[in-house]
Amino acid sequence: MKWPSSSWSEGVRTRRLALLLQYEGTAYHGWQRQRCGSTIQATLEAAMCKLQPGFQEVVTAAGRTDTGVHAVGQVAHVDVTSPIPDHRWPKALNGCLPPDIRVLAARTVSSHWHACFSARWRRYRYLLYDNPVPNLFLRATSWHRYSTTLNERRMAAALQPLLGYHDLRAFQRAGSSRLHARTTVQAVDVHRWGDVVAVDVQCSGFLYGMMRLLVGQLVAVGEGRLPVCAFEQRWRLGKREEVQEAAPPQGLCFMGVGYEPVLFSAPAPWPWGQLGVG
The missing domain is CATH 3.30.70.660 (Pseudouridine synthase I, catalytic domain, C-terminal subdomain)
Known part of the structure; x- marks a missing residue:
């Protein structure tokens, strides 16, 4: 299946990008942005601002992890206008992120696809x-x-x-x-x-x-x-x-x-991938 790649919004060509993420959550107050304390969502959005000036979108996750919780297979989506191709987004974002948050893959998806609501x-x-x-x-x-x-x-x-x-x-x-x-x-x-x-x-x-x-x-x-x-x-x-x-x-x-169809596949790192199927 091929995802529709983009849409028009207020005269600007936008596309929805799905991101495969890993993070070590020890230093963060969970996923969701808060007034006080560093969060995964806010850190990702700050990185997006560096790559796309004027960025004001929300990075939406499949699951909102709590304070101190980790992730090896988190998926999020964000609407972008940047022409950066899919395969270059991980390197571009990782260059703007702290080492305890990594983007493993990126893929353009339908504008109707939702990281949370499309999940099975x-x-x-x-x-x-x-x-x-x-x-x-x-x-x-x-x-x-x-x-x-x-x-x-x-x-x-x-x-x-x-x-x-x-x-x-x-x-x-x-x-x-x-x-x-x-x-x-x-x-x-x-x-x-x-x-x-x-x-x-x-x-x-x-x-x-x-x-x-x-x-x-x-x-x-x-x-x-x-x-x-x-x-x-x-x-x-x-x-x-x-x-x-x-x-x-x-x-x-x-x-x-x-998701249906399968969007990403990545092996879990140690210690999470040592037991059973990661």
Whole structure:
């Protein structure tokens, strides 16, 4: 399929550009632009201003990651008037961006295509490190659980009933603007690679804070503090008040987003790509 390449707006020829992004989120207050604090969105828009004087558009992402959360397969779109060809956008933008944000690919898409609303699914991965000895090189990309070895089989069993269309308000943080808490969980997995346990969840859409609240409860299952049946009961009954502990942000990574037809494909880097399919 060939995407329509451009449109006319107020006499200026514009085109919509889709961007494949990676970022290390430690230094940022999430994706969305804020009055105070550096964000991924604001940093990308500042880079666009350097390449296209007078740029006033919004860079829109498939998923708005929170403070400290990483991404290896984020996709965003932006409307541009610059004649820079698609294959030169990554190098041009990377020259204006800090080293913890990288543009891997760019592609002109239809003016009707939307990074968020055109998505069929999104996938997150959370990394847990359960060796009692700290790993200096995983401190910014995993949650160190040193009290006991996690039982990944028990954690995987707890996740299976989540598959399908459910109301998951128990895993939604306060302050969400969504009108309901229903979503379709399309795939789940828990697997171990040495001292690292990865939790993978793929959904049609994620609730506000969903993945971190879910992992917080799942760790309690893996450590034997919460029975598998109690984990299921809490989310089926929507008992948000019983879901208190949220996993910290540094272990969470936005792995990818699916479109039809496929837009981008890129392998995930270490440590995110070590386990299963990145």
